[in-house]
Amino acid sequence: xxxxxxxxxxxxxxRSTVPQISDAERVVMKVVWERRTATANQVVxxxxxxxxxxxxTIHTLLAxxxxxxxxxxxKTNREYVFEPRIEADESVHHASRSFLRRxxxxxxxxxxxxxxxxxxxxxxxxxxxxxxxxxxxR
Numbered sequence: 553x554x555x556x557x558x559x560x561x562x563x564x565x566x567r568s569t570v571p572q573i574s575d576a577e578r579v580v581m582k583v584v585w586e587r588r589t590a591t592a593n594q595v596v597x598x599x600x601x602x603x604x605x606x607x608x609t610i611h612t613l614l615a616x617x618x619x620x621x622x623x624x625x626x627k628t629n630r631e632y633v634f635e636p637r638i639e640a641d642e643s644v645h646h647a648s649r650s651f652l653r654r655x656x657x658x659x660x661x662x663x664x665x666x667x668x669x670x671x672x673x674x675x676x677x678x679x680x681x682x683x684x685x686x687x688x689x690r
Contacts, residue, residue, distance in 0.1 A: 570638055570646040571620035578643070579603060580613045581622060585640045592632045 573581060583598045584590045590598075592614055596607045614634060617623040622643075624635045649658070656663045673681075 569621060570642050571622050572650070573617070573620070573622060573643060573647070577613050577617055577620075577622070580610060580617060581636065581640070581643065584623060584634050584636050589633055589635045592634070595634070 579599065579602075580595060583595050587594065592611060595614060596610050599605060599610060614623065614625075614632070618625045618634070622636065622638055624637050626633045626635070652658050652660060652663055656666075
């Protein structure tokens, strides 16, 4: 079991405090996001065939996510129950903005140009991008 973290109130989590999550932590978060709540054992079971991690590694990642404020934990019934304090889309947006800042000075257009020049898009993907961009004009 991870070291007993303090219970953190969901009210203290704000949209402006989306924590930086590592790739390994994101794997663990995906399990909790999918389930909405999960015990430590459920997370271990969900990842035992997917990742070559020992349970202690998963417990450490869960404890880090609680410490960073990405997960809330409750231990009232002898088991740690984890619940996300941030939504998956918030985390993806935060990571995307961070990537843009690091590699493209925060500018979206140069990123899209760089990416689209090197990618082959299907007509369906092109139509979807057009739809998204047209929706941004309004």
